[in-house]
Amino acid sequence: MKSTAHIKGHPLHPILVTFPIAFFIGTLLFDIMALVNDRYDFAFVASCMQIAGITTALLAAVPGIIDYVFTVPPKSSGKKRAARHGVLNVLNLALFFTAWLLKRNPYIPAFGILLLEMAGIVLLGFAGWMGGTLVYRNQIGVFTRYAGGGKWKEERFTGDHQPIEVANSDELKTDQMKLVHVQGKRIVIGKTEAGYVAFDDACTHKGGSLAGGAMICGTVQCPWHGSQFDVSTGQLKAGPAKQGIVIYRLTENNGKVYLHL
Numbered sequence: 543m544k545s546t547a548h549i550k551g552h553p554l555h556p557i558l559v560t561f562p563i564a565f566f567i568g569t570l571l572f573d574i575m576a577l578v579n580d581r582y583d584f585a586f587v588a589s590c591m592q593i594a595g596i597t598t599a600l601l602a603a604v605p606g607i608i609d610y611v612f613t614v615p616p617k618s619s620g621k622k623r624a625a626r627h628g629v630l631n632v633l634n635l636a637l638f639f640t641a642w643l644l645k646r647n648p649y650i651p652a653f654g655i656l657l658l659e660m661a662g663i664v665l666l667g668f669a670g671w672m673g674g675t676l677v678y679r680n681q682i683g684v685f686t687r688y689a690g691g692g693k694w695k696e697e698r699f700t701g702d703h704q705p706i707e708v709a710n711s712d713e714l715k716t717d718q719m720k721l722v723h724v725q726g727k728r729i730v731i732g733k734t735e736a737g738y739v740a741f742d743d744a745c746t747h748k749g750g751s752l753a754g755g756a757m758i759c760g761t762v763q764c765p766w767h768g769s770q771f772d773v774s775t776g777q778l779k780a781g782p783a784k785q786g787i788v789i790y791r792l793t794e795n796n797g798k799v800y801l802h803l
Contacts, residue, residue, distance in 0.1 A: 553605070561601075565595030570588075570660065606628065618749025623675060630672070637659070708801045712797070731792075735760070738792045741788065741790065768782075
């Protein structure tokens with residue numbers, strides 16, 4: 543699923559998260575060295591890195607939230623995982639911010655502050671593990687297109703009029719797909735050798751985005767676990783999904799493709 547927050551196809555969130563990870567780990571290391579060696583300069587460096595970590599974490603959260611809302615398929619296992627990933631990162635940020643505030647009080651034991659930062663690093667590790675799963679298993683922000691699949695196409699339509707013009711007759715090539723957002727639904731418009739088809743974007747197994755998969759010879763395959771569906775009938779052709787997908791009626795008139803909900 544191509545990232546919504548990107549620069550020339552490069553997702554911003556995975557780029558930016560490297561900074562708070564480095565700064566927070568550096569904070570803990572320099573605070574430990576400051577305590578062991580009784581060095582004020584190490585403590586000062588740790589405090590500066592802590593501020594940098596908090597700032598860059600907030601910055602990295604912006605494209606992360608954008609991708610959570612607009613890229614991660616709704617009602618999917620990836621959406622639940624992304625939510626847990628975000629909650630853990632917020633808790634980590636809260637721990638490091640609290641530790642930074644407590645450093646202003648000379649009566650707070652340094653060891654107690656270290657415990658907060660250690661807990662934050664543990665949470666950061668779990669959040670990072672989930673983030674890696676979102677990228678490498680759920681393919682969030684990974685834009686892979688098979689030969690002939692064409693460029694990623696996505697469009698949003700407003701209003702409740704019927705039918706809805708969703709494409710030009712010559713817009714898509716054979717086996718190319720387009721994701722459209724219509725009346726709260728994510729629907730894939732595709733072109734097979736027999737003509738245009740429309741079907742739900744969500745795989746019935748774990749909710750993976752079918753628009754991010756491959757459609758060949760009238761069959762679409764989910765990129766998450768490989769379930770296959772007939773795009774003309776919606777019938778299941780291969781698991782692990784247990785049921786088919788919803789299809790929608792399309793009509794063509796004067797070079798336009800219209801969707802009927």
